[in-house]
Amino acid sequence: MNISHIENEELSLRIYQACIDAGFDDCGIISIEDMDTYIANTRKRIEAVPVSAGFYKNAISGTEEIRARFPWAKSIVICLSQTTKYKYPKELQGLYAKSFFISRDSVKNGPEHLQKHKLGRWFDENQIEWTGAIKENGSDIWGLRHAAQTAGIGIIRRNNFLYNEDGSWIELDSFLIGEHCRLYQERKFTPCPTGCTICQKACPTSALHEPYTLNPFHCVSFINTFGRGIVPEGLQGEQLGTWIVGCDACQDACPFNRRHDWSQGEDYPGLGALVEIMQPENILSASSEQLENICLRSSDHLKPKDSEVLKTNAERVLRNRNIQKSIVI
Numbered sequence: 001m002n003i004s005h006i007e008n009e010e011l012s013l014r015i016y017q018a019c020i021d022a023g024f025d026d027c028g029i030i031s032i033e034d035m036d037t038y039i040a041n042t043r044k045r046i047e048a049v050p051v052s053a054g055f056y057k058n059a060i061s062g063t064e065e066i067r068a069r070f071p072w073a074k075s076i077v078i079c080l081s082q083t084t085k086y087k088y089p090k091e092l093q094g095l096y097a098k099s100f101f102i103s104r105d106s107v108k109n110g111p112e113h114l115q116k117h118k119l120g121r122w123f124d125e126n127q128i129e130w131t132g133a134i135k136e137n138g139s140d141i142w143g144l145r146h147a148a149q150t151a152g153i154g155i156i157r158r159n160n161f162l163y164n165e166d167g168s169w170i171e172l173d174s175f176l177i178g179e180h181c182r183l184y185q186e187r188k189f190t191p192c193p194t195g196c197t198i199c200q201k202a203c204p205t206s207a208l209h210e211p212y213t214l215n216p217f218h219c220v221s222f223i224n225t226f227g228r229g230i231v232p233e234g235l236q237g238e239q240l241g242t243w244i245v246g247c248d249a250c251q252d253a254c255p256f257n258r259r260h261d262w263s264q265g266e267d268y269p270g271l272g273a274l275v276e277i278m279q280p281e282n283i284l285s286a287s288s289e290q291l292e293n294i295c296l297r298s299s300d301h302l303k304p305k306d307s308e309v310l311k312t313n314a315e316r317v318l319r320n321r322n323i324q325k326s327i328v329i
Contacts, residue, residue, distance in 0.1 A: 004152055004186035012183040018122045019079050023115040024173075026080040026164070028151020029183040032073055032176070035063050037150070038143035048213045055216040059142040066139060066176070072129055073176040078147045079119070080154070080164065081112070081171040088262040091275045095317070097221060097246020098262075104171055105300070107269045116173055129178035144172040152185035158192045158211035159199035159250040165189070167257040190256075202253035205239045220247035225301035229312035237316050238323055244280060244313045245302060280314035280321075 006012050012029055019027035042060055046053045067073065083102045092101065104112040116134045123130040131138045141147070145162040148154045154162040154170070161168040165187070192211075200208050207218035216222050217232055220243050231237045243249075251257055277286055278295060286295070291307035302309060 002186045003183065005182060005184040007182035008180055011179060012181040014126075015077060015177075015181060016183055018119060019077065022079075022118040022122065023081075023112060024079040024119075025082045025170075026153045026185075027183070028078045028148065028153045028185055029181045030076050030078065030147055030150050031182060032067060032076055034150045035066070035076070035141075035143060035147065038146040039063055041146065042143070045213055048210070049215050052214070052216050055222075062140070062142045066141065070131055070139060070176055072178045073131070074179060075177050075181045076141065076147055077175040077177060077181075078144065078151050078153065079115075079173040079175070080148060081115070081173070082164075082166060083169045083171060084166055084260050085265050086268040086271075087265045088268075089271065089275050090263070092271075092278060093248075093262065094242050095244050095280070096278065097243075097248050098169060099171070100245045100301070101271055101274070102169075102268050103300075104173075119175065123175070123177065130175050132173070132175040139174075139176050141174040141176070144174055147174065148172055151183070152187055155187075155189040155191070156212070157199075157254065157256065158196060159208060159254060160212060160214055161251060163189070163256055167260055168251050168254070169257070169260065192256075198253050198255065199250040202249045204241055204247070204249055205235055208250055220249070221301075224309075224313045228306070228309050229316070231316075238320055240316060241320060242317050244278075244283070244310065244317055280317045283310055283314040284318075 001016070015029060016027045039060055042056050046056055081104055083098065086102050088098050088102060104115060107113055116132065120130065120132065120134060133140050145154070145156050145160075148162050149156050154164045157163050157168070162170065162172070164170060200211070205218045205220055207215045207220070209215065217227070218235060220240050223229065223231060223240060224243060224245055231240065274295065276282060277290065283291065283295070288307045291310055292304035295310065296302050296304045296307065
């Protein structure tokens with residue numbers, strides 16, 4: 001760990017070590033005032049893509065409300081988890097975004113799911129006032145990628161994803177604490193090459209039409225989750241390709257991710273058993289109960305009651321496959 005700036009050094013280092021001991025892979029601590037830059041940057045994104053205002057307004061208002069809701073909060077602890085230690089079945093690649101299944105919250109009460117709770121107990125034991133998404137009436141902090149970049153534990157690349165030395169396959173969590181702490185790390189991340197458009201060209205709907213910006217309503221990941229599978233005006237269903245939930249196109253194409261081999265690593269608990277039922281043709285024949293109890297267990301973007309969305313997306317994928325076959329013939 002190379003530290004570029006630290007305040008309240010003893011406590012900051014103890015918090016860092018508590019994060020590592022809880023099972024996280026990295027940690028940084030920033031001032032709550034650092035999120036003002038995130039608000040300014042988000043407003044610039046809206047100016048660049050005015051249609052995105054409805055999407056980003058909650059991010060701005062939610063960030064502005066944090067200090068009003070938690071006036072005692074002084075710092076934000078940003079925790080990073082690496083997901084590249086797991087294999088990702090080839091049969092699911094190109095169908096489901098890797099984060100749909102490989103997530104700390106996918107296996108309820110598993111060791112990784114309990115990391116946040118373990119860190120929360122550490123704060124309690126050390127009499128540090130805190131809140132987070134795991135607490136009743138806790139905080140869901142927007143702009144975690146910005147916070148992580150500010151803390152020096154990652155870099156936001158031209159496709160808007162946060163990367164560390166191993167790529168963009170990471171998860172972030174945050175805690176507000178009532179102590180004045182700072183721990184900014186100093187990493188030497190190679191920036192994206194000037195003029196690189198690989199991620200933009202890989203975006204199937206041109207939602208990523210310029211670096212560091214996005215039309216969220218045209219993003220495949222939004223359409224097949226929050227957008228409930230409804231293809232928006234101006235796009236064709238064929239553009240969504242074979243993605244059933246999420247989309248990794250811009251990340252998979254990025255040279256900073258290409259060194260990772262998803263056939264290597266640990267087996268993710270229970271994932272192998274889902275490979276068959278999660279194929280599009282099997283989704284259509286599965287009962288809603290099967291999908292609710294098994295297939296949607298791991299998603300923050302689709303809830304168990306959204307099994308029909310999964311079927312809508314699966315139908316489109318099968319149509320697109322038939323179209324692709326007819327073109328080849």
